[in-house]
Amino acid sequence: MKKLISLTIASLMLLLSACGNNASSGEQPAAEGPKDLVVALGSEPISLDPQDASDGISLHATELIYDKLVTFDKDMKIVPELAKEWSMSEDGKSWTFTLQEGAKFQDGEPVNAEAVKASFDRILDKNNKLKRRSLFADFIESVSVESEYKVSFQLKFQYAPLLATLAHPNGGIHSPKNTAEKGKSVGKSPVGSGPYQFKEWISGEKLVLEANPNYWGEKPKVKSITFKPVVENAARSLMLETGEADVILPIPATDIERLKSNDQVKVELYPSNRNLYMGMNTQKAPFDNVKVRQALNYAVDKETIVNKIMMGNAKPAEAAISGLTWGYSPVGTYPYDPEKAKQLLAEAGVKPGTTIKLWTPEGRYLMDRQLSEFVQANLQAVGFNVEFRKWEWGAYQEAIDDPNSGYDLFLLSWAVPTNDADWGLRPNFSTEGSNNRTLFSNAELDALIDQGMKTTNEEERKQIYAKALQIIKDEAPWIFLVEMKQPIGVRKNVEGVYGSNTERLILRDADKK
Structure with missing residues (x-):
């Protein structure tokens, strides 16, 4: 009897061990990884070319695809992004930026002084007829390469808000290779050096950005971000309540108080x-x-x-x-x-x-x-x-x-x-x-x-x-x-999403639990 019990226990242990091995070999679901974040907005972007986009909806997306030389932090202070430091000449008409080393565009090309110059030369060229030309062309005379990672801006005059203007989303730096290949269609096929890269855009339905696996900075926390245009106010609110959307903007004023009472939703007025x-x-x-x-x-x-x-x-x-x-x-x-x-x-x-x-x-x-x-x-x-x-x-x-x-x-x-x-x-x-x-x-x-x-x-x-x-x-x-x-609705299991004073929907640090 003792031998029979021992054999039975041994058989059960072997069976359990086999089940464990089967689970590890893929028969059981693996631990869940980074998730998709769905963002419902009142309309869709016009262009994913930051130098040719004049609407805020487009800039919500381009801020994820492109990096700038400098940016605003949550307290609206200028902080480094692609540029790690900068200096101004005595007369205030020349600024030199030293770039981060090792940053790459999503197509594998290096982010260097040549790339920065090419990006700004593109917008300064009036023949390109880009919508945001005047943002920079009114005060920038020229851009020059000092070394592989040093680029200088020569100004027409001392321009007080230079850093704040370079922090504008329209200052996103393009991959020169991509702009050369895509030409005017770059707004539909963007390549920057940001934490998310373009995957697909079905007009009227969705824009999908996926995590850039080779991002030079802090790694993205979600697998992808999907923007959906949802014109109807009530539909956006319902999507947030049901979990079909993780973030919505704007929230109709008539729904704000009701959504605040939902224990699965956070509503913030920025x-x-x-x-x-x-x-x-x-x-x-x-x-x-x-x-x-x-x-x-x-x-x-x-x-x-x-x-x-x-x-x-x-x-x-x-x-x-x-x-x-x-x-x-x-x-x-x-x-x-x-x-x-x-x-x-x-x-x-x-x-x-x-x-x-x-x-x-x-x-x-x-x-x-x-x-x-x-x-x-x-x-x-x-x-x-x-x-x-x-x-x-x-x-x-x-x-x-x-x-x-x-x-x-x-x-x-x-x-x-x-x-x-x-x-x-x-x-x-x-x-x-x-x-x-x-x-x-x-x-x-x-x-x-x-x-x-x-x-x-x-x-x-x-x-x-x-x-x-x-x-x-x-x-x-x-x-x-x-x-x-700026009323923004977010599911309770989502963190790191906020609205800036400049009314950007900031999603770079978004995390979905």
Whole structure:
């Protein structure tokens, strides 16, 4: 009997041992590795070429694909990225950057001074017609290679916000090999040196970035990041609640409190330097008359927008740039005064019933369609007949980039990724500004913007921008609406995701448990 029991035990141990060996050979599931992170946004990117992208959605993705010379940390301080150190000449017109050694692009090419020069030469070349040329070309004279890992920038003048501008997502460094091979299609086939690399893009469905296994810096914590365009507010919220999405942006104001009560979800409202505005085509009647532009500002009830539509997740804009942006000066809001609006319209000779066109995207900004419908009602209350049109984001971007497309009023916003007033004002309000979709032109303002760009004394710069902001308020090429907050929804098992003051969705440190 003892021998029988011993044999039985021995047989069981052999059987268990065999099962263990089978598990280790793959018959049982292995320990789970890094996961996929799904991010649902209100629209999809326009381009993955950071030097040719002017929309924030595109930059959420390009920040993962490309590295820059320098970047902002979580506290908005300039910190090294591809450049480990830098120095400025005595006259302030030459800057030299020493690069990290050993960094490589996702195609295996080295990140060196030649690559940095090639990337900036590409954007400085006006024949390439890149959307973000003016961000750099207005102050960079040339870029030169000093050694394999040293590159110098020669400036046209001392430019105070140089480092902040190089930290802009549009400063991402391309692989020269890839840009040479892909040409104009590089926005669909990007290669940078960042922690995530391009895998696939099915327009209207998803953009997939996968972890770069050879990243020179801190290794990515998730296997891939999938961006999905989800226009419907309710659908984005539902995806977060069910776990179909790990991160959503924006959260509709009506869902914020409900989502906060879900123990599987985290909701954070991040401060943002983005201003939401309604631009006017100042070259078309009746918007070529400053009284009409001021009238529209008096006609819109900003407090109700903040309290009822945004449900407190914004505040009335007191200038053309946010209070978080360096160089901000509160020049004040136009109070809600529909009678004043009617008076100014009468003085300008605008007849009741005049038809104007108001265009809006849907899903790109917090409560964008609802806000635009409210503005439509406000303007109809002072006598306009307002034709309302809702657009898909990509088509909308193309339409408002063309001054002949027929817009009168258009809802848009502006964040300042450099966090400096120069890039808050120069692209939008200078006569030749790259984003001057209102076609506004004012010689005095042009001179102030130019002066602010070339002045290095901080107090003098602040005074210059205070004067500029007052002119912009008085001339009113925008209906100044609200300073926005950035509501981001994240599943509880996701860490390392946050919103920056410059309204970037930061995903580099994302981790999914």
